[in-house]
Amino acid sequence: MIDFNQQGLTSEYVNLHNSTNESAWQNIRIPIYCLNGKPGPTTLVLGGVHGDEYEGPIAIENIITSIDLDKLNGRLILLPATNVTAVMSGTRLTPEDGLNLNRVFPGNANGSLTQRIANIITQDLIPLADHVIDLHSGGKTLNFAPCVFIYENTGENFQTTLNAATAFGAHFTVFIEDDFSEVMIDDVVKKAGKVMIASELGGAGMLTRDSASLATNGLKRCLSALGHIKSITTPPETKFARLSEHSEHIICDDTCVFEPSVNLGDLLSKGDIIGYQHRLDRIDEPPKPIISKTTGALLCLCGQALVKRGDVIAIVVEIFDSEKLQKSGI
Ligand SMILES: [Zn+2]
Numbered sequence: 168m169i170d171f172n173q174q175g176l177t178s179e180y181v182n183l184h185n186s187t188n189e190s191a192w193q194n195i196r197i198p199i200y201c202l203n204g205k206p207g208p209t210t211l212v213l214g215g216v217h218g219d220e221y222e223g224p225i226a227i228e229n230i231i232t233s234i235d236l237d238k239l240n241g242r243l244i245l246l247p248a249t250n251v252t253a254v255m256s257g258t259r260l261t262p263e264d265g266l267n268l269n270r271v272f273p274g275n276a277n278g279s280l281t282q283r284i285a286n287i288i289t290q291d292l293i294p295l296a297d298h299v300i301d302l303h304s305g306g307k308t309l310n311f312a313p314c315v316f317i318y319e320n321t322g323e324n325f326q327t328t329l330n331a332a333t334a335f336g337a338h339f340t341v342f343i344e345d346d347f348s349e350v351m352i353d354d355v356v357k358k359a360g361k362v363m364i365a366s367e368l369g370g371a372g373m374l375t376r377d378s379a380s381l382a383t384n385g386l387k388r389c390l391s392a393l394g395h396i397k398s399i400t401t402p403p404e405t406k407f408a409r410l411s412e413h414s415e416h417i418i419c420d421d422t423c424v425f426e427p428s429v430n431l432g433d434l435l436s437k438g439d440i441i442g443y444q445h446r447l448d449r450i451d452e453p454p455k456p457i458i459s460k461t462t463g464a465l466l467c468l469c470g471q472a473l474v475k476r477g478d479v480i481a482i483v484v485e486i487f488d489s490e491k492l493q494k495s496g497i
Contacts, residue, residue: 169199171244171295175236177201181287185280187263195252195263195280200231200245207241210393211296212386213288214246216268216303216352218253218260222368223302226382230390240395244292250284257372259306269301270350289355298331298362298393301352302382305370309479310470312432313381314339314408315389316365318353324362327393331364334392335385336402338432339466341484342409364389371470408464408484415461415483419474421446426454431468434486435459441481459483 169179180196187193212230214223227247234243248254250268253261260267266281274285293299305311315332317325319342332340348354356363368385369378384400391398419425427442429435436459443454457480467482474480 168291169201171201171242172203173201174203176231177203183280183283185263197246197251197284198248200227200243200247202231202234202236202239202243202245204236204239204241204395208297208394209242209244209295210298210300210390210395211244211292212246212300212302213249213352214302215248215250215254216301217306218250218256218258219306219372220259220302220304220368220370221372221374222304222378222382223366224248224254225374225379226302226386229383230386234396238396242295243390243395244295246292249288250281252280257307259308269303269352270348272350272352272355285352288352293352293356293359293361296361298327298364299352299356300386300389301363301365302368302386303366304368304378305467305470307370307372308470309367309467310370310373310431311367311467312339312465313337313368313378313385314341314366314466315385315405316341316343316367316410318343318357318363321357321363324360328362328364331362331389331392333405334388334398334402335364335366335405336388337366337368337381337385337405338403339408339464339484340405341466342407344411362393367467370467406464406486407488408466408486410466410482410484414466414485415459415463415481416479417441417457417481417483419444419469419476419478419480422473422475423447424472425457425469425474425480426472427468429465431465433465435461435463435465435483437462441465441483444480457481461485 264279
Protein backbone atom coordinates (compact mmCIF):
# COMPACT_ATOMS: atom_id res chain seq x y z
CA MET A 168 0.00 0.00 0.00
CA ILE A 169 1.06 3.58 -0.64
CA ASP A 170 3.00 5.48 2.07
CA PHE A 171 0.37 7.93 3.35
CA ASN A 172 2.96 9.95 5.30
CA GLN A 173 5.25 10.74 2.36
CA GLN A 174 5.45 14.51 1.74
CA GLY A 175 4.32 15.82 -1.63
CA LEU A 176 2.64 13.71 -4.30
CA THR A 177 2.87 9.93 -4.13
CA SER A 178 1.16 7.60 -6.59
CA GLU A 179 0.85 3.83 -6.44
CA TYR A 180 -1.50 0.99 -7.21
CA VAL A 181 -3.64 -0.98 -4.83
CA ASN A 182 -3.03 -4.51 -6.14
CA LEU A 183 -5.75 -7.12 -5.90
CA HIS A 184 -5.44 -10.70 -7.02
CA ASN A 185 -8.32 -12.01 -9.09
CA SER A 186 -8.98 -15.26 -10.88
CA THR A 187 -11.49 -15.58 -13.71
CA ASN A 188 -12.12 -17.69 -16.78
CA GLU A 189 -10.46 -14.97 -18.83
CA SER A 190 -7.43 -14.47 -16.56
CA ALA A 191 -6.36 -17.13 -14.08
CA TRP A 192 -3.82 -15.11 -12.08
CA GLN A 193 -5.02 -11.61 -12.77
CA ASN A 194 -3.63 -8.55 -10.96
CA ILE A 195 -6.19 -5.73 -10.67
CA ARG A 196 -4.37 -2.41 -10.22
CA ILE A 197 -6.35 0.46 -8.71
CA PRO A 198 -4.61 3.85 -9.02
CA ILE A 199 -4.23 5.69 -5.71
CA TYR A 200 -2.68 9.10 -5.11
CA CYS A 201 -1.69 10.75 -1.85
CA LEU A 202 -0.95 14.47 -1.63
CA ASN A 203 0.62 15.67 1.60
CA GLY A 204 1.02 19.34 2.44
CA LYS A 205 1.23 21.31 5.66
CA PRO A 206 -0.37 19.77 8.77
CA GLY A 207 -4.14 19.65 8.45
CA PRO A 208 -7.15 17.40 7.91
CA THR A 209 -7.36 14.38 5.61
CA THR A 210 -9.96 14.09 2.87
CA LEU A 211 -10.59 10.90 0.90
CA VAL A 212 -12.04 11.54 -2.56
CA LEU A 213 -13.48 8.67 -4.60
CA GLY A 214 -14.44 8.65 -8.26
CA GLY A 215 -15.48 5.73 -10.43
CA VAL A 216 -17.22 3.73 -7.74
CA HIS A 217 -19.62 3.06 -10.61
CA GLY A 218 -17.79 2.66 -13.89
CA ASP A 219 -20.14 4.60 -16.18
CA GLU A 220 -19.96 7.89 -14.25
CA TYR A 221 -17.21 10.17 -15.50
CA GLU A 222 -17.33 13.58 -13.80
CA GLY A 223 -15.71 12.34 -10.58
CA PRO A 224 -12.77 10.57 -12.21
CA ILE A 225 -11.78 13.50 -14.41
CA ALA A 226 -12.26 16.07 -11.62
CA ILE A 227 -9.88 14.07 -9.40
CA GLU A 228 -7.29 13.78 -12.17
CA ASN A 229 -7.57 17.53 -12.79
CA ILE A 230 -6.96 18.19 -9.08
CA ILE A 231 -3.87 15.96 -9.09
CA THR A 232 -2.35 17.74 -12.07
CA SER A 233 -3.20 21.29 -11.02
CA ILE A 234 -2.82 21.49 -7.26
CA ASP A 235 0.01 23.58 -5.81
CA LEU A 236 1.54 21.26 -3.20
CA ASP A 237 3.31 24.20 -1.47
CA LYS A 238 -0.12 25.68 -0.70
CA LEU A 239 -1.87 22.46 0.30
CA ASN A 240 -3.03 22.08 3.88
CA GLY A 241 -3.43 18.54 5.14
CA ARG A 242 -3.65 15.39 3.10
CA LEU A 243 -5.70 14.28 0.11
CA ILE A 244 -6.14 10.59 -0.67
CA LEU A 245 -7.51 10.32 -4.18
CA LEU A 246 -8.87 7.37 -6.16
CA PRO A 247 -10.11 8.52 -9.58
CA ALA A 248 -11.02 4.99 -10.71
CA THR A 249 -12.02 3.21 -7.50
CA ASN A 250 -13.68 0.35 -9.37
CA VAL A 251 -11.06 0.40 -12.10
CA THR A 252 -12.25 -2.54 -14.19
CA ALA A 253 -15.80 -1.15 -14.24
CA VAL A 254 -14.44 2.27 -15.28
CA MET A 255 -12.37 0.78 -18.08
CA SER A 256 -15.37 -1.21 -19.34
CA GLY A 257 -17.86 1.64 -18.93
CA THR A 258 -20.15 -0.45 -16.76
CA ARG A 259 -21.95 0.42 -13.54
CA LEU A 260 -21.15 -2.96 -11.99
CA THR A 261 -17.84 -4.77 -11.66
CA PRO A 262 -17.40 -6.96 -14.74
CA GLU A 263 -15.56 -9.72 -12.85
CA ASP A 264 -18.29 -10.53 -10.31
CA GLY A 265 -21.34 -8.51 -11.39
CA LEU A 266 -21.54 -6.66 -8.06
CA ASN A 267 -22.34 -3.01 -7.32
CA LEU A 268 -19.48 -1.55 -5.26
CA ASN A 269 -21.81 0.81 -3.42
CA ARG A 270 -24.05 -2.07 -2.33
CA VAL A 271 -21.45 -4.34 -0.71
CA PHE A 272 -20.10 -2.17 2.12
CA PRO A 273 -18.46 -2.64 4.57
CA GLY A 274 -16.96 -5.31 2.30
CA ASN A 275 -15.29 -8.62 2.94
CA ALA A 276 -11.52 -9.27 3.03
CA ASN A 277 -12.11 -12.81 1.74
CA GLY A 278 -14.90 -11.99 -0.70
CA SER A 279 -15.07 -11.37 -4.42
CA LEU A 280 -13.21 -8.51 -6.11
CA THR A 281 -15.90 -5.90 -5.42
CA GLN A 282 -16.24 -6.97 -1.78
CA ARG A 283 -12.47 -6.72 -1.31
CA ILE A 284 -12.35 -3.20 -2.80
CA ALA A 285 -15.08 -2.15 -0.32
CA ASN A 286 -13.15 -3.80 2.50
CA ILE A 287 -9.96 -1.84 1.69
CA ILE A 288 -11.92 1.44 1.63
CA THR A 289 -13.57 0.57 4.96
CA GLN A 290 -10.53 -0.81 6.78
CA ASP A 291 -7.58 1.11 5.30
CA LEU A 292 -8.82 4.43 3.87
CA ILE A 293 -11.85 5.73 5.79
CA PRO A 294 -10.04 5.46 9.17
CA LEU A 295 -7.38 7.87 7.85
CA ALA A 296 -9.93 10.46 6.72
CA ASP A 297 -11.79 13.30 8.43
CA HIS A 298 -13.96 13.80 5.36
CA VAL A 299 -15.07 11.52 2.52
CA ILE A 300 -16.22 12.86 -0.85
CA ASP A 301 -17.79 10.22 -3.11
CA LEU A 302 -18.37 11.67 -6.59
CA HIS A 303 -21.15 9.99 -8.55
CA SER A 304 -23.24 10.80 -11.62
CA GLY A 305 -26.33 9.13 -12.99
CA GLY A 306 -24.54 6.55 -15.11
CA LYS A 307 -25.93 5.45 -18.45
CA THR A 308 -29.53 4.97 -17.26
CA LEU A 309 -30.13 8.14 -15.22
CA ASN A 310 -29.39 11.81 -15.81
CA PHE A 311 -29.26 14.22 -12.86
CA ALA A 312 -29.37 17.98 -12.61
CA PRO A 313 -25.96 18.43 -10.95
CA CYS A 314 -26.42 18.08 -7.22
CA VAL A 315 -24.57 17.43 -4.00
CA PHE A 316 -26.24 15.24 -1.40
CA ILE A 317 -25.98 15.78 2.31
CA TYR A 318 -27.62 13.73 5.01
CA GLU A 319 -29.90 15.15 7.63
CA ASN A 320 -29.28 14.35 11.28
CA THR A 321 -25.52 14.25 10.98
CA GLY A 322 -25.08 15.94 14.36
CA GLU A 323 -21.88 17.87 14.92
CA ASN A 324 -20.75 17.27 11.33
CA PHE A 325 -23.80 18.96 9.82
CA GLN A 326 -22.46 22.52 9.54
CA THR A 327 -19.11 21.40 8.05
CA THR A 328 -21.01 19.23 5.57
CA LEU A 329 -23.40 22.03 4.64
CA ASN A 330 -20.56 24.52 4.14
CA ALA A 331 -18.61 22.13 1.92
CA ALA A 332 -21.69 21.11 -0.07
CA THR A 333 -22.80 24.67 -0.79
CA ALA A 334 -19.20 25.65 -1.65
CA PHE A 335 -19.30 22.95 -4.36
CA GLY A 336 -21.88 25.15 -6.11
CA ALA A 337 -23.91 22.42 -7.83
CA HIS A 338 -27.33 23.42 -9.17
CA PHE A 339 -28.96 21.72 -6.20
CA THR A 340 -27.88 20.90 -2.67
CA VAL A 341 -30.16 18.03 -1.76
CA PHE A 342 -30.94 16.93 1.77
CA ILE A 343 -31.60 13.25 2.20
CA GLU A 344 -33.40 11.59 5.04
CA ASP A 345 -31.11 9.44 7.13
CA ASP A 346 -32.39 6.13 5.87
CA PHE A 347 -29.62 5.01 3.58
CA SER A 348 -28.79 1.37 3.34
CA GLU A 349 -26.17 -0.30 5.51
CA VAL A 350 -24.53 -1.70 2.41
CA MET A 351 -23.51 1.77 1.17
CA ILE A 352 -20.27 3.62 1.91
CA ASP A 353 -22.32 6.50 3.32
CA ASP A 354 -23.32 4.35 6.28
CA VAL A 355 -19.73 3.29 7.03
CA VAL A 356 -18.56 6.91 6.94
CA LYS A 357 -21.37 8.10 9.17
CA LYS A 358 -20.84 5.34 11.72
CA ALA A 359 -17.15 6.29 11.81
CA GLY A 360 -18.19 9.85 12.70
CA LYS A 361 -16.69 11.36 9.56
CA VAL A 362 -18.07 14.03 7.22
CA MET A 363 -19.78 12.49 4.16
CA ILE A 364 -20.41 14.36 0.92
CA ALA A 365 -21.82 12.64 -2.16
CA SER A 366 -22.80 13.97 -5.57
CA GLU A 367 -24.76 13.23 -8.71
CA LEU A 368 -23.16 15.45 -11.33
CA GLY A 369 -24.82 14.49 -14.60
CA GLY A 370 -25.28 11.16 -16.29
CA ALA A 371 -26.53 9.34 -19.38
CA GLY A 372 -23.00 8.00 -19.79
CA MET A 373 -21.93 11.46 -20.96
CA LEU A 374 -19.33 13.97 -19.95
CA THR A 375 -20.13 17.51 -21.06
CA ARG A 376 -18.06 20.67 -20.91
CA ASP A 377 -20.39 22.06 -18.26
CA SER A 378 -20.49 18.93 -16.12
CA ALA A 379 -16.72 18.45 -16.30
CA SER A 380 -16.09 22.08 -15.42
CA LEU A 381 -18.54 22.02 -12.51
CA ALA A 382 -17.04 18.78 -11.20
CA THR A 383 -13.47 20.11 -11.25
CA ASN A 384 -14.18 23.60 -9.94
CA GLY A 385 -16.79 22.33 -7.49
CA LEU A 386 -14.35 19.81 -6.04
CA LYS A 387 -11.73 22.55 -5.66
CA ARG A 388 -14.22 24.81 -3.85
CA CYS A 389 -15.31 21.92 -1.67
CA LEU A 390 -11.68 21.15 -0.73
CA SER A 391 -11.25 24.84 0.04
CA ALA A 392 -14.25 24.81 2.39
CA LEU A 393 -12.73 21.77 4.12
CA GLY A 394 -9.51 23.73 4.76
CA HIS A 395 -7.15 22.24 2.16
CA ILE A 396 -6.63 24.96 -0.43
CA LYS A 397 -7.54 28.58 -1.13
CA SER A 398 -10.58 28.88 -3.34
CA ILE A 399 -10.11 30.65 -6.63
CA THR A 400 -13.71 30.81 -7.78
CA THR A 401 -16.99 31.92 -6.24
CA PRO A 402 -19.57 29.14 -6.12
CA PRO A 403 -22.60 29.56 -8.36
CA GLU A 404 -25.90 29.82 -6.51
CA THR A 405 -27.27 26.50 -5.35
CA LYS A 406 -30.94 25.73 -4.69
CA PHE A 407 -31.86 23.69 -1.65
CA ALA A 408 -34.03 20.64 -2.20
CA ARG A 409 -35.06 17.56 -0.32
CA LEU A 410 -35.15 13.96 -1.52
CA SER A 411 -37.35 11.86 0.68
CA GLU A 412 -39.91 9.09 0.49
CA HIS A 413 -42.41 11.85 -0.31
CA SER A 414 -40.49 12.93 -3.43
CA GLU A 415 -42.17 11.93 -6.64
CA HIS A 416 -40.52 8.99 -8.38
CA ILE A 417 -42.20 8.41 -11.73
CA ILE A 418 -41.70 4.80 -12.72
CA CYS A 419 -42.21 3.41 -16.21
CA ASP A 420 -45.20 1.08 -16.58
CA ASP A 421 -44.54 -0.22 -20.07
CA THR A 422 -41.54 -0.25 -22.35
CA CYS A 423 -41.69 3.02 -24.26
CA VAL A 424 -39.72 5.89 -25.70
CA PHE A 425 -39.84 8.85 -23.36
CA GLU A 426 -40.05 12.30 -24.94
CA PRO A 427 -39.29 15.00 -22.34
CA SER A 428 -41.22 18.28 -22.36
CA VAL A 429 -39.06 19.91 -19.70
CA ASN A 430 -35.39 20.24 -18.87
CA LEU A 431 -33.46 18.97 -15.89
CA GLY A 432 -33.58 21.47 -13.06
CA ASP A 433 -36.86 23.04 -14.21
CA LEU A 434 -39.30 24.08 -11.51
CA LEU A 435 -42.60 22.25 -11.99
CA SER A 436 -46.10 22.78 -10.72
CA LYS A 437 -48.54 20.03 -9.92
CA GLY A 438 -50.24 19.08 -13.20
CA ASP A 439 -47.36 20.08 -15.50
CA ILE A 440 -46.55 17.69 -18.33
CA ILE A 441 -43.08 16.22 -17.82
CA GLY A 442 -43.09 14.42 -21.14
CA TYR A 443 -44.79 11.84 -23.28
CA GLN A 444 -44.66 8.09 -23.28
CA HIS A 445 -44.56 6.70 -26.83
CA ARG A 446 -45.61 3.08 -27.31
CA LEU A 447 -44.11 2.70 -30.74
CA ASP A 448 -45.10 -0.95 -30.93
CA ARG A 449 -48.86 -0.24 -30.57
CA ILE A 450 -51.35 1.22 -33.07
CA ASP A 451 -54.02 1.70 -30.40
CA GLU A 452 -52.12 3.97 -27.98
CA PRO A 453 -51.41 7.60 -28.81
CA PRO A 454 -48.54 9.33 -26.97
CA LYS A 455 -49.51 9.47 -23.30
CA PRO A 456 -48.63 12.54 -21.21
CA ILE A 457 -46.76 11.99 -17.98
CA ILE A 458 -48.02 14.48 -15.42
CA SER A 459 -46.23 15.79 -12.36
CA LYS A 460 -48.30 15.02 -9.27
CA THR A 461 -46.36 17.47 -7.18
CA THR A 462 -44.73 20.89 -7.20
CA GLY A 463 -40.95 20.92 -7.10
CA ALA A 464 -37.77 20.68 -9.14
CA LEU A 465 -36.99 18.09 -11.78
CA LEU A 466 -33.88 16.48 -10.27
CA CYS A 467 -33.54 13.45 -12.51
CA LEU A 468 -34.69 12.04 -15.85
CA CYS A 469 -34.05 8.68 -17.48
CA GLY A 470 -30.64 8.64 -19.15
CA GLN A 471 -31.79 6.74 -22.24
CA ALA A 472 -34.80 7.47 -24.46
CA LEU A 473 -35.90 3.82 -24.33
CA VAL A 474 -37.24 3.03 -20.86
CA LYS A 475 -38.54 -0.29 -19.64
CA ARG A 476 -41.17 -1.29 -17.12
CA GLY A 477 -39.84 -0.48 -13.65
CA ASP A 478 -37.24 2.07 -14.78
CA VAL A 479 -37.19 5.57 -13.30
CA ILE A 480 -38.49 8.13 -15.80
CA ALA A 481 -38.28 11.21 -13.55
CA ILE A 482 -37.74 12.35 -9.97
CA VAL A 483 -39.31 15.57 -8.69
CA VAL A 484 -38.06 16.92 -5.36
CA GLU A 485 -39.32 19.50 -2.93
CA ILE A 486 -37.57 22.85 -3.11
CA PHE A 487 -37.10 25.06 -0.10
CA ASP A 488 -35.45 28.40 0.41
CA SER A 489 -32.75 29.10 2.93
CA GLU A 490 -35.23 30.78 5.30
CA LYS A 491 -37.23 27.58 5.46
CA LEU A 492 -33.98 25.70 5.91
CA GLN A 493 -33.21 27.71 9.05
CA LYS A 494 -36.73 27.18 10.40
CA SER A 495 -36.67 23.45 9.73
CA GLY A 496 -33.67 23.17 12.02
CA ILE A 497 -31.95 20.41 10.02
ZN1 LIG B 1 -22.98 6.06 -8.91
